[in-house]
Amino acid sequence: MAGELASEGKHILFRPFDERFLLHQRLEAPILSPRASACYTPVQDLESKQMLMNFLDTNDYATQYERFTASIQYTLAFGMRILTGKEWQLTTSHQCMENIQAAAKPGAWIVDALPFLNNLPAPFTPWKKTAKQWYKMWDDLHMANMKGALQRDGWNWAKDFAASKEAQEMTDEELAWDVGVLCDGGVETTQKMLYVFTLACLAYPEWLPTARKELEDVVGTDRLPDFTDIDNLPFIQAIVEETFRWRHITPIGVPHASTKDDYYKGYFIPKDSTIIPLFTAMRNDTSAFDSPAVFRPERWIGKTQSNNYGYGRRVCPGRFIARNSMAIAVARLLWAFDIKSKDGRVLLVSEDMFTDEIVSGPKPFDVVFEPRSRKHRQVIEAEFQGAEKDTAKMMDRIREMQVAAGLTQRF
Numbered sequence: 001m002a003g004e005l006a007s008e009g010k011h012i013l014f015r016p017f018d019e020r021f022l023l024h025q026r027l028e029a030p031i032l033s034p035r036a037s038a039c040y041t042p043v044q045d046l047e048s049k050q051m052l053m054n055f056l057d058t059n060d061y062a063t064q065y066e067r068f069t070a071s072i073q074y075t076l077a078f079g080m081r082i083l084t085g086k087e088w089q090l091t092t093s094h095q096c097m098e099n100i101q102a103a104a105k106p107g108a109w110i111v112d113a114l115p116f117l118n119n120l121p122a123p124f125t126p127w128k129k130t131a132k133q134w135y136k137m138w139d140d141l142h143m144a145n146m147k148g149a150l151q152r153d154g155w156n157w158a159k160d161f162a163a164s165k166e167a168q169e170m171t172d173e174e175l176a177w178d179v180g181v182l183c184d185g186g187v188e189t190t191q192k193m194l195y196v197f198t199l200a201c202l203a204y205p206e207w208l209p210t211a212r213k214e215l216e217d218v219v220g221t222d223r224l225p226d227f228t229d230i231d232n233l234p235f236i237q238a239i240v241e242e243t244f245r246w247r248h249i250t251p252i253g254v255p256h257a258s259t260k261d262d263y264y265k266g267y268f269i270p271k272d273s274t275i276i277p278l279f280t281a282m283r284n285d286t287s288a289f290d291s292p293a294v295f296r297p298e299r300w301i302g303k304t305q306s307n308n309y310g311y312g313r314r315v316c317p318g319r320f321i322a323r324n325s326m327a328i329a330v331a332r333l334l335w336a337f338d339i340k341s342k343d344g345r346v347l348l349v350s351e352d353m354f355t356d357e358i359v360s361g362p363k364p365f366d367v368v369f370e371p372r373s374r375k376h377r378q379v380i381e382a383e384f385q386g387a388e389k390d391t392a393k394m395m396d397r398i399r400e401m402q403v404a405a406g407l408t409q410r411f
Contacts, residue, residue, distance in 0.1 A: 001112055002104035004130035007138065010177040013185075015312060024178055027166040028317055030410065031157055032182075037320035039401040040076060041227045041328075042394050047071045047081075048328050049224070049384045052336050054312055055369040056377060060189075062364065066090075069190040072325055073252045077183040078149035079156035081391055090187075092141045098187050099134040101358045106255055106276065116127070131171060137309050139173065142180035146172070149179075154392030155399040157182065162216060163411035182318060190322050192361035194248045199241070200246060201339040202347040204295040208244055208334070211235055211297075215335045221375055224383050225331040227324070236331045238300035240323070242329075245283050251360050253277035258315065277311070293349075336376055337369040 003014030012028075013022045016223060025398035051068040058064065063085050082090055102108065111117050111127055118125060119328050149158030161167060167175055201208065210233050214235045219225045230237065255276050262269045269275075284292045289299065309316035316322070333339065343348055345366070354360050371377040388394055403409060 001109040001127060001131060001350050002100060004120075005111075005128060006100060006103040007177075008135050010139075010174060010236070011181055012178060013181070014104075016257075016261065023166055023169060025139060027161060027164055027170075027175075028182065030164075030407070031160055032317045032320065033407075034320050034408055035214065035405050036402060037119060037324065037405075039398050039405060040072075040114075040321060041073045041324065042388065042397055042401075043072050044325050044328050045226065045386050046389065046394065047075075047405075048281075048325075048332050049380070049387050050331070052224075052332055052380045053384045055333075055337060055370060059367060059369055061195070061367055061369070065191040065194040066187065068318055068329065069194070069325065070187045071189075072321075073186040075157065075391060075395070076159045077179050078145050079150065079152040079158075079391055079395055081311055083395070088143060089141065092137065093184055095186065096134070096138040096141060097184055097359075099137070102133065103131065104254070105359050106252070106274070113313075132173055138180075139272045141179075142172065142176040142293075145180055145183070146176035152392070154381050154395035157393055159411045185316075186318050186321065188359050189249055189316075190325050192359060193326055194329060195361045196247045197243045197247070197326075197333075198339060198367055199353075200243060200295040200342045200350065202365070202367060203349045205340070205346060207239070207297050208339075211239060211334050216330065219335060221373075221379070225328070225335050227328060230331065232300060233331060235297060236301070236334070238297040239334075240326050240330055241300040241303075242297040244328070245289070247354065247360075248279040248283055249359055249361060251278075252358075253279035253310070254314075254358070311363065317352045333367075335373065336380055338372055340368050340370070342366045342368055 003009060003011065008164060008375060009015065012021070012024050015024065040082075040364050047068050050071070052063050054064050055061075056068070057231075067082055067085040070085070070093075074080050074089065080089075104111075109127055118128070122128065146158050149156050150162060156282050157176075163176050170178075214233055215225060218229055218232050225233070255274050258269050258271055258275055259275045261271050283289070286292060290296075309319040309322075353363055353365070355363060371380070386395075399409065
């Protein structure tokens with residue numbers, strides 16, 4: 001339903017691993033490499049400062065986290081900022097993401113289990129009409145975003161893709177879908193991880209003083225944490241890792257199919273079997289994690305990073321951007337605000353507090369973002385006022401940073 005019908009084979013997540021998949025992977029790789037991702041900090045810097053400014057006047061974390069993550073992705077992909085969270089591009093994307101999550105839900109569509117049913121006449125295949133409507137909405141969005149991006153000033157992913165040699169072997173629609181899917185995926189996932197982080201602040205506040213002391217020792221109170229500080233903030237990095245582990249945003253991963261007959265621990269797995277990685281079981285493995293239900297950042301001090309982004313050839317290509325976005329957001333939120341429940345009580349977390357979607361997150365909860373002092377408020381305001389907000393200049397700065405890093409430019 002999701003791969004062949006609702007996205008008509010254009011969504012890279014559902015493409016079979018073949019030569020066409022590798023072509024699209026080669027198209028995306030240069031702008032998602034570790035070196036390229038390290039050059040996107042000007043956008044992440046601005047959008048995190050905008051987020052802090054907005055939290056001075058609101059506790060609506062859902063809107064602010066979505067705006068933060070969406071504006072990073074839309075700026076990089078299409079050269080346009082998301083300022084309000086009500087832009088038609090974002091609201092349409094939100095509906096498309098709901099549609100594809102419904103399409104990809106295991107067991108929801110009989111055609112996934114019995115593909116031959118697609119050959120039946122239209123009256124017996126109502127899912128085809130639904131899929132066609134969902135596809136058109138998403139295709140229209142991707143094509144409109146691509147067209148707008150090519151007309152804007154400054155560098156962006158869409159222009160980079162269009163100038164690539166791989167583009168010569170693709171249709172305009174395929175290019176638009178590739179950049180559009182990268183944009184959509186980054187919005188949906190990072191904002192859910194920030195929900196999880198915020199929930200952890202309310203449920204396990206005992207680690208907050210340690211984080212604050214580290215920030216005060218390394219950063220002080222006269223400025224915001226920046227990217228040059230991250231390597232000197234091991235506890236902040238541990239918070240990010242524990243957020244990834246504590247509540248995985250894709251608890252059952254993304255279902256895939258085996259490409260050949262295989263065996264695992266004596267079990268025979270026939271070709272084309274559906275394989276579901278159960279990440280929720282991995283995070284609850286008591287042989288790997290002591291008291292896995294507890295949010296405990298210190299478990300990551302001195303240890304390697306968690307594997308939150310999948311495995312092997314299907315590993316998430318945007319993981320380096322996501323990790324940088326999370327690191328700066330977590331550092332600055334903890335530096336700037338006391339994040340607490342409305343009544344000051346510790347929140348008790350249960351499984352029914354999380355959605356059962358493919359990309360899962362906490363259901364809505366109440367939280368207060370209170371500036372830690374008048375001085376903290378003044379620093380937030382001053383640093384936001386001094387930030388570069390011209391999108392074209394910011395994107396051209398990113399291009400300059402990539403050249404300085406020795407990256408080959410396609411556009």
